[in-house]
Amino acid sequence: xxxxxxxxxxxxxxxxxxxxxxxxxxxxxxxxxxxxxxxxxxxxxxxxxxxxxxxxxxxxxxxxxxxxxxxxxxxxxxxxxxxxxxxxxxxxxxxxxxxxxxxxxxxxxxxxxxxxxxxxxxxxxxxxxxxxxxxxxxxxxxxxxxxxxxxxxxxxxxxxxxxxxxxxxxxxxxxxxxxxxxxxxxxxxxxxxxxxxxxxxxxxxxxxxxxxxxxxxxxxxxxxxxxxxxxxxxxxxxxxxxxxxxxxxxxxxxxxxxxxxxxxxxxxxxxxxxxxxxxxxxxxxxxxxxxxxxxxxxxxxxxxxxxxxxxxxxxxxxxxxxxxxxxxxxxxxxxxxxxxxx
Numbered sequence: 001x002x003x004x005x006x007x008x009x010x011x012x013x014x015x016x017x018x019x020x021x022x023x024x025x026x027x028x029x030x031x032x033x034x035x036x037x038x039x040x041x042x043x044x045x046x047x048x049x050x051x052x053x054x055x056x057x058x059x060x061x062x063x064x065x066x067x068x069x070x071x072x073x074x075x076x077x078x079x080x081x082x083x084x085x086x087x088x089x090x091x092x093x094x095x096x097x098x099x100x101x102x103x104x105x106x107x108x109x110x111x112x113x114x115x116x117x118x119x120x121x122x123x124x125x126x127x128x129x130x131x132x133x134x135x136x137x138x139x140x141x142x143x144x145x146x147x148x149x150x151x152x153x154x155x156x157x158x159x160x161x162x163x164x165x166x167x168x169x170x171x172x173x174x175x176x177x178x179x180x181x182x183x184x185x186x187x188x189x190x191x192x193x194x195x196x197x198x199x200x201x202x203x204x205x206x207x208x209x210x211x212x213x214x215x216x217x218x219x220x221x222x223x224x225x226x227x228x229x230x231x232x233x234x235x236x237x238x239x240x241x242x243x244x245x246x247x248x249x250x251x252x253x254x255x256x257x258x259x260x261x262x263x264x265x266x267x268x269x270x271x272x273x274x275x276x277x278x279x280x281x282x283x284x285x286x287x288x289x290x291x292x293x294x295x296x297x298x299x300x301x302x303x304x305x306x307x308x309x310x311x312x313x314x315x316x317x318x319x320x321x322x323x324x325x326x327x328x329x330x331x332x333x334x335x336x337x338x339x340x341x342x
């Protein structure tokens with residue numbers, strides 16, 4: 001086609017070279033635009049698992065001696081302590097990796113011993129984080145009722161370039177109606193506000209009557225409408241399964257947060273089991289209604305490994321809660337933690 005262009009003598013080859021060169025540039029531009037587009041799509045589709053535990057050998061030994069909870073630790077220790085093994089099993093690009101020092105049995109341990117053990121677990125988390133910094137968002141574990149807790153948070157703030165704080169209200173037996181306890185744990189929340197540290201909270205505590213009055217106390221005494229925190233409520237605000245208590249908790253949080261305006265999310269780990277158990281949980285359609293009330297953009301994917309495996313739990317959510325592929329993709333890519341890179 002180009003051979004039919006009328007050109008001065010000697011001009012034909014120059015023009016053809018220019019045309020071919022321009023075509024090459026155009027092709028390269030198309031390729032680059034495609035690559036950029038693909039990379040953009042990949043970055044937008046980065047998946048998350050917001051609840052993954054790591055245990056040191058010390059903690060595993062301690063947990064295996066427990067009557068309650070030890071049944072979750074099945075198989076060899078490396079499944080729970082070796083970060084390479086954990087990362088090889090994850091079906092997510094990024095994980096919230098949690099140090100579980102608050103899980104130590106307190107009996108027969110002094111304050112000094114407990115402080116040392118908590119520090120050891122958080123140092124263990126730091127080493128895992130250093131190895132997979134591009135994939136891990138670390139959450140240090142503390143017991144906020146202990147006198148050494150705030151100093152440990154401050155120590156970790158110097159060690160980590162980014163981190164969150166995991167609080168387990170059940171393990172730590174947090175009593176939200178006790179003014180003395182509020183006074184003890186409030187410095188943790190104040191420090192998180194000042195330093196912009198996200199919180200991951202197992203909210204349901206050890207008390208059978210946990211409910212609206214406890215949640216009111218949490219909002220009234222520990223957080224401020226003027227200083228919003230990012231708060232991720234583990235297990236959809238419950239303690240491992242969505243039941244009527246979880247419904248009450250979620251709806252109370254949503255109602256109160258209209259005034260307090262915190263940056264609140266609910267991760268959905270261990271929200272369901274493999275089979276529906278009528279005496280323990282609400283019906284699946286009611287779970288769907290609750291998720292709709294929260295809003296799909298504030299639901300985060302999590303598994304609570306080792307309590308749940310990665311891929312099997314994903315398939316379980318799809319089967320039990322009838323999530324569409326689009327909804328599951330939204331849940332798996334939602335994360336407020338992307339905003340916390342330092």
